[in-house]
Amino acid sequence: MWKRKLPLAITFIGGVVMIIQFFIPDSNQVSKSFFKILNTTWLPIIGSFFIFIGLASLFRLHYFKIARQREGWGYSVITLASIGGMCILGFDWGIEKGSPITIAYEWVLVPLNATMFSVLAFYMASAAFRAFRARTMVATILLVTAFVVMLGRVSFGTFLWENLPSFTEWIMTVPNMAQKRGILLGVCLGMIATSLKIIFGIERSYLGSKE
Amino acid sequence: MTFWQKLANLDRRIIFGLMFLAVLLPLIFPLGLPIKGTQPPVKAIYDYIEKLPERSVVLISISYDPSTIPELYPMTLAVVRHCFRKNLRVLGVSLTITGVNIGADTLKTAAEEYHKQEGIDYVHLGFQTGLVTFGMGEDIHETYKTDYKRVSLEELPMMKDVRTYKDISLIVDYTASTTSYIGSAVTKYHAVLAVGVTAVGAADLYPYLQTHQIIGLLGGLRSAAEYEILIDRPDKGVIRMDSQSIAHLLILVLIVTGNIAYFITRRRKV
Numbered sequence: 136m137w138k139r140k141l142p143l144a145i146t147f148i149g150g151v152v153m154i155i156q157f158f159i160p161d162s163n164q165v166s167k168s169f170f171k172i173l174n175t176t177w178l179p180i181i182g183s184f185f186i187f188i189g190l191a192s193l194f195r196l197h198y199f200k201i202a203r204q205r206e207g208w209g210y211s212v213i214t215l216a217s218i219g220g221m222c223i224l225g226f227d228w229g230i231e232k233g234s235p236i237t238i239a240y241e242w243v244l245v246p247l248n249a250t251m252f253s254v255l256a257f258y259m260a261s262a263a264f265r266a267f268r269a270r271t272m273v274a275t276i277l278l279v280t281a282f283v284v285m286l287g288r289v290s291f292g293t294f295l296w297e298n299l300p301s302f303t304e305w306i307m308t309v310p311n312m313a314q315k316r317g318i319l320l321g322v323c324l325g326m327i328a329t330s331l332k333i334i335f336g337i338e339r340s341y342l343g344s345k346e
Numbered sequence: 347m348t349f350w351q352k353l354a355n356l357d358r359r360i361i362f363g364l365m366f367l368a369v370l371l372p373l374i375f376p377l378g379l380p381i382k383g384t385q386p387p388v389k390a391i392y393d394y395i396e397k398l399p400e401r402s403v404v405l406i407s408i409s410y411d412p413s414t415i416p417e418l419y420p421m422t423l424a425v426v427r428h429c430f431r432k433n434l435r436v437l438g439v440s441l442t443i444t445g446v447n448i449g450a451d452t453l454k455t456a457a458e459e460y461h462k463q464e465g466i467d468y469v470h471l472g473f474q475t476g477l478v479t480f481g482m483g484e485d486i487h488e489t490y491k492t493d494y495k496r497v498s499l500e501e502l503p504m505m506k507d508v509r510t511y512k513d514i515s516l517i518v519d520y521t522a523s524t525t526s527y528i529g530s531a532v533t534k535y536h537a538v539l540a541v542g543v544t545a546v547g548a549a550d551l552y553p554y555l556q557t558h559q560i561i562g563l564l565g566g567l568r569s570a571a572e573y574e575i576l577i578d579r580p581d582k583g584v585i586r587m588d589s590q591s592i593a594h595l596l597i598l599v600l601i602v603t604g605n606i607a608y609f610i611t612r613r614r615k616v
Contacts, residue, residue, distance in 0.1 A: 174481040257361075269605055289591035
């Protein structure tokens with residue numbers, strides 16, 4: 136019974152405490168001390184376990200993929216070797232320029248990461264050519280807006296019309312902001328509803344598949 | 347197959363090739379395209395830093411990965427340079443593990459230019475697990491204990507009078523997505539926040555700008571270039587703007603060409 140009730144109780148207490156501390160003035164020393172311990176001691180410890188659980192989960196997934204020689208198991212070998220390699224390099228040789236972890240970071244991680252991200256430019260160009268069509272009224276509005284904003288963000292914009300950057304800024308601060316705020320409010324209300332369901336034990340899927 | 351049909355079905359490898367040249371050539375042969383004007387959210391950050399008294403502390407938070415270095419590093423370096431030029435102290439943190447080296451490199455580069463000393467004029471705290479944006483509001487020394495080189499904060503002269511957000515005049519958070527400081531540092535601890543973000547992410551932050559939850563916004567490479575011009579130190583932001591301008595122009599040409607080809611071939615089918 137406790138196996139199920141204890142996590143629910145911890146979630147309830149943790150959730151309620153985190154909500155009410157926003158409404159307790161800083162002058163309340165009990166609340167302040169508790170919140171300080173929570174943030175400076177407990178959460179870093181819990182955060183460290185997140186990393187451990189993440190690593191364990193990743194290792195388990197790739198280990199079984201290699202052991203059963205599933206499709207693409209070679210990539211799993213590279214993944215595990217890379218994680219292991221970076222862990223060893225970062226273990227105790229410092230983080231100064233020229234240290235093993237910094238060399239691996241600068242000459243392996245940075246170029247790989249940048250390459251992955253820069254590939255987006257090519258796909259965006261291709262997608263802009265094939266998919267960005269003025270098929271309907273809404274698509275046309277989107278297209279024209281994107282066109283103006285893109286032009287207003289680069290040097291050519293001012294050549295065409297001196298006030299284009301200001302007009303672009305107006306698009307961002309008025310129509311763009313209005314829809315963003317609407318989406319943001321909707322997302323936040325959804326998050327509050329879901330959080331309350333978790334805090335009060337209505338939503339229990341995080342406890343496992345049987346819940 | 348007519349010319350327009352061929353154009354409508356243009357091989358993607360040609361588009362990739364054009365994009366490659368559009369990005370590469372302006373980097374090799376800079377065009378020096380002018381960057382006129384400054385966006386108000388960029389100017390707001392500049393003005394705020396200009397008004398800060400000497401030795402005030404600015405928290406520079408590096409929350410991005412190497413993938414967005416080309417866009418975010420120039421604006422990070424520009425603001426740190428501005429802080430050092432104004433004789434402000436800089437406190438660096440990284441909310442991502444992969445951001446630690448970026449932060450260290452940025453602070454070291456700017457510090458060498460302005461002859462600033464680590465531990466006195468700037469400190470880099472590095473990465474820490476947990477909700478550090480709340481922790482720093484309670485006690486930075488308890489949250490981090492050491493800097494990224496494992497030197498105790500108690501031993502660093504700069505950190506003697508820097509304990510919470512109350513001792514920090516401005517937080518500038520650089521992120522590839524959204525900022526973690528609004529719900530914590532701004533809402534609970536009333537800290538002053540500015541954000542540097544990729545051009546794609548900038549649109550999401552405008553609501554916070556209007557509510558003054560953030561005082562300024564650096565969105566994309568254009569903002570970085572504008573800031574470099576404001577501090578009279580043109581660098582990578584300005585140089586890369588040529589490349590970005592040509593790449594944007596190519597995409598605009600592709601959109602227009604694609605639409606013309608689409609409508610002509612559709613009309614002929616009808």
